[in-house]
Amino acid sequence: MSLIRLEGVTRSVPLPDAPALTILNGVDLTVDVGDHVSIVGRSGSGKSTLLNMLGLLDSPTTGEMYFDDAPVASLSSAVRDRTRGRDVGFIFQQFNLLAGRTALENVTTPLLYSTGREFWKRSTIAAEMLDRVGLGSRMTTMPEKLSGGEQQRVAIARALVRRPRLILADEPTGALDVETGETVMALLDDVARNSGAALVTITHDPNVAALADRHYRLERGTLTLVTEELVR
Amino acid sequence: MNRVLPALVGAIAEAWAELRIHRTRVLLSLIGVAVAVCALTTVVGLGAVAEQSQRETTERNSGRPATLSLNAYDPVSGATPTVAQLRDAYSTALERYDIQYSSFTAYTNLRVQFAGGVRDVQSIATDVDYGTMRRVQMLEGRWFGEDDRNRLAPAMIVNSSFLRELGLPGLTGNPTVLLPAAQDTTAVLIGVTPDQYDGEPPAAYILIDAYERVLGPGSLDQSFPSFETWVPPEIADQLTERLRGDLAAALPGDMQVDVNRQDYAQFGEDPFLPLKLLVGGVAALVLLLGALGLVNISLVTVRQRIREIGVRRSFGATAGRVFFAVMMESIVATFAAGVIGVLAAVAIVKSPWVTDFLGQGVTELPPFPVSAAILGLGASLAVGALAGLLPALVAVRVKVIDAIRY
Known part of the structure; x- marks a missing residue:
């Protein structure tokens, strides 16, 4: 059983006074639990659109998409939102930490949308997660007081705090220097492998892409499986 | 959940x-x-x-809801029953319908001895219940009580202007005032009400029983006292009809009895x-x-x-x-x-x-x-x-x- 599966997915957007713009074209992709997949491509190749689709934030124009073998098109908006909250963790290039909230409060945020023990023990769980990414001593620090690497680690902790089965990282090292980027990616890779979650990384950094087990290149909306050498 | x-x-x-x-x-x-x-x-x-x-x-002006005003007269001659006849008829009706608040009220004059001479003072001769029914506001002292009905020296309540005319600063020392009549009477001032407006002349309240004792039996007959009752508004209409019939039957002769509601809420608006x-x-x-x-x-x-x-x-x-x-x-x-x-x-x-x-x-x-x-x-x-x-x-x-x- 696959975690997420795309079959012949296209995504196009209508343009005024022009033919529709095709962003994704016949994409086939299967991601299983524990997979580590990288997708490389130039700017404007459709990487972020594909990532949004995998995160149930966007829907295909044509083609089929399945999550846990269930057709996503049949899921209501609320079910999609809840599935995303429970099973998908996002890591953004610009971190997207909530301003005015401490590192701990940022990591607690996804747990506000959970239920049961996860909800009621959210502060404890978030604190454990921050400790795990090495920020146990920075819990009450505001994001603007953290370095770029620390901010991305908070973002990683936030993405993983609900133990998602799918982690989607959009240029996770894009705003970091090389050394910090490597440290962050090593951490992300480690945490993902230990939790058994699938990790899909979108990047144009060959070194980051090389950490994955499976590599894809997205070019003009078309997704192609490539070898590690070709990525580099 | x-x-x-x-x-x-x-x-x-x-x-x-x-x-x-x-x-x-x-x-x-x-x-x-x-x-x-x-x-x-x-x-x-x-x-x-x-x-x-x-x-x-x-x-204060027209009574609390529901205030019923009762009047009786002979429609042919215009004669009115005596106060004694009215009192008897009303007392019977009050007991029958268990009415708690009622008062006879006569607007009259009392002769009062001031330092500058004897003057007529606008007075209201009334009952104990009037104070509650008309929300009489006291500036000093108290309103009449049941015990005041039996005082030998009648109790009086006066306005501030009256007190000033007497040259008194307040009620300290149980002040009295002489009421000259066929037989002079000394009244005791027990309360003071505020003046209703600037320059109001001296005015007084006296219990209706005391008034009759000061001026003699039957003295109220010429004042055409009115009779008021304060009843629950929800039974006012029903009671109006009953009182009209009962009083007409109780009074001598062929008296016309008018029972009218006079408070501000009488029209239901x-x-x-x-x-x-x-x-x-x-x-x-x-x-x-x-x-x-x-x-x-x-x-x-x-x-x-x-x-x-x-x-x-x-x-x-x-x-x-x-x-x-x-x-x-x-x-x-x-x-x-x-x-x-x-x-x-x-x-x-x-x-x-x-x-x-x-x-x-x-x-x-x-x-x-x-x-x-x-x-x-x-x-x-x-x-x-x-x-x-x-x-x-x-x-x-x-x-x-x-x-x-x-």
């Missing part, structure tokens, strides 16, 4: 965190709401005091409705202005938070949850502002300055109306819900993908 309770608690926690983080903005935006709620509650609270003041003034509408209108306008200010600020704020909303949606916040959270922010904030506004209104309405100014002449100063406090809190919640609605709808319509990149 497994999902509802965490959603509710989570939304409140989010709302509180949002208010805490943006406390300066929230505080500024809520000042308007707090002031509006304070104004609304104050206006309604002051309106209640003003209404009570107007009500008491009206009741609320005479204070214009005042209430005016007060309500001003209050609603004030609140509307406060609400518009809040909506304006809330809309601007939500647009500034689009990215944050997008991030929350990416972590599983449903559209309903975002809507509820934004609404809760508005409601929690305006409720807090409402509590402050209501407390400020209570402080204003109950302040000695306002009480002294508005409560002049009010014997039963009403407590701060609970309805005004509830109205203030309700209005703050309503404003919160209304002001939160538009931003919440905007928040729900945010496209997650665009919001994250915003």
Whole structure:
């Protein structure tokens, strides 16, 4: 059983006074639990659109998409939102930490949308997660007081705090220097492998892409499986 | 329940965190709401005091609801029964219908010895119940009691002007006054009422029994005393018919008995409705202005938070949850502002300055109306819900993908 599966997915957007713009074209992709997949491509190749689709934030124009073998098109908006909250963790290039909230409060945020023990023990769980990414001593620090690497680690902790089965990282090292980027990616890779979650990384950094087990290149909306050498 | 309770608690926690983080903005935006709620509650609270003041003034003039005025006369000759006949007939009727409050009242003159000579003083000869029925306000001393009916030296209640004419500063020392008549009588002053207007001449109250003792039996017959009863409004109409029939049968001859309701509520309309509408209108306008200010600020704020909303949606916040959270922010904030506004209104309405100014002449100063406090809190919640609605709808319509990149 696959975690997420795309079959012949296209995504196009209508343009005024022009033919529709095709962003994704016949994409086939299967991601299983524990997979580590990288997708490389130039700017404007459709990487972020594909990532949004995998995160149930966007829907295909044509083609089929399945999550846990269930057709996503049949899921209501609320079910999609809840599935995303429970099973998908996002890591953004610009971190997207909530301003005015401490590192701990940022990591607690996804747990506000959970239920049961996860909800009621959210502060404890978030604190454990921050400790795990090495920020146990920075819990009450505001994001603007953290370095770029620390901010991305908070973002990683936030993405993983609900133990998602799918982690989607959009240029996770894009705003970091090389050394910090490597440290962050090593951490992300480690945490993902230990939790058994699938990790899909979108990047144009060959070194980051090389950490994955499976590599894809997205070019003009078309997704192609490539070898590690070709990525580099 | 497994999902509802965490959603509710989570939304409140989010709302509180949002208010805490943006406390300066929230505080500024809520000042308007707090002031509006304070104004609304104050206006309604002051309106209640003003209404009570107007009500008491009206009741002093025409009686409390329902006051029935009873008169009897011969329709052919115009002759009236004697006071003794009336008293007997009325007493029987009062006992039959268990009427608690009633009074004979005669508007007459009493000759009083002042330092400058004997003068006629406008007087009201009445019964003990009159004080309650007409809300007679005492400046000093007390109103008549049942024991005063049997005093050898009749008790009198006078106005301030009367006391000044006597050259007395107050009631200390049990002051007396001479009432010259066929047989001079010394009356004891037991209470003082305020003057009804500047320059009011001396005036006095005396119990009707005492009046007859001072001036002799039958002396009231020429004064055409009226008889009033204060009865529960809900049985006033029924009682009117019964009293009319019973009294006509009890009085000698073929007497015409008129029983009329004379209080302000006799026509069933609320005479204070214009005042209430005016007060309500001003209050609603004030609140509307406060609400518009809040909506304006809330809309601007939500647009500034689009990215944050997008991030929350990416972590599983449903559209309903975002809507509820934004609404809760508005409601929690305006409720807090409402509590402050209501407390400020209570402080204003109950302040000695306002009480002294508005409560002049009010014997039963009403407590701060609970309805005004509830109205203030309700209005703050309503404003919160209304002001939160538009931003919440905007928040729900945010496209997650665009919001994250915003």
